[in-house]
Amino acid sequence: MTDPTPPRPADSTALQGIKVLDIATLFAGPLAATLLADYGADVTKLEHPKGDPVRSHGASKDGVGLWWKMLSRNKKAITLYLGSPEGQDVFRRMVADADVVIENFRPGTLERWGLGYEELSAINPGLVLARVTGFGQHGPYASRPGFGTLAEAMSGFAAITGEPDGPPTLPPFGLADGVSALTTAFGIMTALRARERTGRGQVLDLAIIEPLLTVLGPQAITYDQLGELQQRTGNRSANNAPRNTYRTKDGRWVAVSTSAQSVAERVMRLVGHPEYIDEPWFASGAERARHADELDAAVGAWIARRSRAEVTAAFEEAQAAVAPVYDVSDIFEDPQFRALGTLTTVDDEELGPVTFQNVPFRLSDTPGEVRWPGPRKGRDTAEVLGAYGIDADELARLAQRGVV
Known part of the structure; x- marks a missing residue:
């Protein structure tokens, strides 16, 4: 071959x-x-x-x-x-x-x-x-x-x-x-x-x-054309929901994104609330964002009953978008970062082997x-x-x- x-x-x-x-x-x-x-x-x-x-x-x-x-x-x-x-x-x-x-x-x-x-x-x-x-x-x-x-x-x-x-x-x-x-x-x-x-x-x-x-996106043109100012929304988005960080049963955190309509629907089916999908407002990301409290409550309650590993596995199987909230120690252990070679170890004349970020893209x-x-x-x-x-x-x- x-x-x-x-x-x-x-x-x-x-x-x-x-x-x-x-x-x-x-x-x-x-x-x-x-x-x-x-x-x-x-x-x-x-x-x-x-x-x-x-x-x-x-x-x-x-x-x-x-x-x-x-x-x-x-x-x-x-x-x-x-x-x-x-x-x-x-x-x-x-x-x-x-x-x-x-x-x-x-x-x-x-x-x-x-x-x-x-x-x-x-x-x-x-x-x-x-x-x-x-x-x-x-x-x-x-x-x-x-x-x-x-x-x-x-x-x-x-x-x-x-x-x-x-x-x-x-x-x-x-x-x-x-x-x-x-x-x-x-x-x-x-x-x-x-x-x-x-x-x-x-x-x-x-x-x-x-x-x-x-x-920062279309803030300038939005202000120019509509006179609107983007407000602070914490981890939420003004453009879609559910979108937030949620605490798991084992005290860890995951982040969920539903920028695509199909993903939003998969998330609500996964967490046992398919009824929201039939609501007229659910078909629009901006309208979903106006109902963020109830969507967050549904998603957050489901996640809170499961460990981070269980949550990420279930989301992956459902092809819904989730990611664990990492600190740098998690990055050292994650198999995807390892596959990409995101961190590299080189010898230093003063400190011996040191590990830090690798080059930022691959050619x-x-x-x-x-x-x-x-x-x-x-x-x-x-x-x-x-x-x-x-x-x-x-x-x-x-x-x-x-x-x-």
């Missing part, structure tokens, strides 16, 4: 040959660079000689930051102080053969250092400069410090998240930064594709307040790979800068001045 899987090409890294300089931190810009590195881009992380703030952000083990290990994976790590004339000179040398620079300084900072796009594109006309800031490069808020939390508030996300009688709710993780990172990576690839036609690079201006608004020929975790500070400084003519003596002089 022949193998139906075609052989992968010798070069199985989609972005091989793309050189990226990551001078951003906390968190959207660096994560965008991580995504590019996962698929083969040559990414060099430039951090202040005192260390990037991510190294001390969040959990650590034996003084080693764990967030850094994930966020700086597949990157070379060098130290370089861009606020010094010597550091700026070194950076200009590096820009000469770079494809992408990713930065997130406040607008005007690079220009103050003589490293604005006008200066950088004069060195390298094909350069793509990705500028990731809270509020963008212009407008009345451009100079404000901007973080993902502010974007989650101003985008409209927090206003619709939480219980109806409770306060607006912020996510307990970097949601706006994550969505912005994905958007930035897409924007960079779009600019590189345009460069293939024009031969010119360009500036990518990403304001973190915008991508999250994009994924059949150029699949991407996590090759190493975030490196120790300055691990690659001598190697990387040596390629730009900086020998050991000059490197020592730069180190003495605090430039590297």
Whole structure:
């Protein structure tokens, strides 16, 4: 029998040959660079000689930051102080053969250092400069410090998240930064594709307040056309019901979705209440949502009498949509995540084997790979800068001045 899987090409890294300089931190810009590195881009992380703030952000083990290990994976790590004339000179040398620079300084900072796009594109006309800031490069808020939390508030996300009688709710993780990172990576690839036609690079201006608004759905057009504002509904939906989280007999939780009419009907048959299906209002998702109290009561009571395993098995047999509410320890054990290879384990020079998220999607020929975790500070400084003519003596002089 022949193998139906075609052989992968010798070069199985989609972005091989793309050189990226990551001078951003906390968190959207660096994560965008991580995504590019996962698929083969040559990414060099430039951090202040005192260390990037991510190294001390969040959990650590034996003084080693764990967030850094994930966020700086597949990157070379060098130290370089861009606020010094010597550091700026070194950076200009590096820009000469770079494809992408990713930065997130406040607008005007690079220009103050003589490293604005006008200066950088004069060195390298094909350069793509990705500028990731809270509020963008212009407008009345451009100079404000901007973080993902502010974007989650101003985008409209927090206003619709939480219980109806409770306060607006912020996510307990970097949601706006994550969505912005994905958007930035897409924007960079779009600019590189345009460069293939024009031969010119360009500036990518990403304001973190915008991508999250994009994924919130039709709120803007609904307000524009109907004057309606989406309200907080907790775990319920204004568009369908039953849709909620429900507690099982063994004290665990499951989530149920009925976005499709056929699934809603299967759920009500499964929980022993087929009579609801014949109600005139049941044929519309929005109308079902107006009867969420009684539908939740029926579904919740059925689930409460069964264990999580029993509930998920019954829903699966009925081809109804349910999922257990996991914490990360469950993800480590789940067979579907294992089949997908969602988590990967690699050796780290400081911590030994470490496990974290794998690349976020699979390509059949150029699949991407996590090759190493975030490196120790300055691990690659001598190697990387040596390629730009900086020998050991000059490197020592730069180190003495605090430039590297």
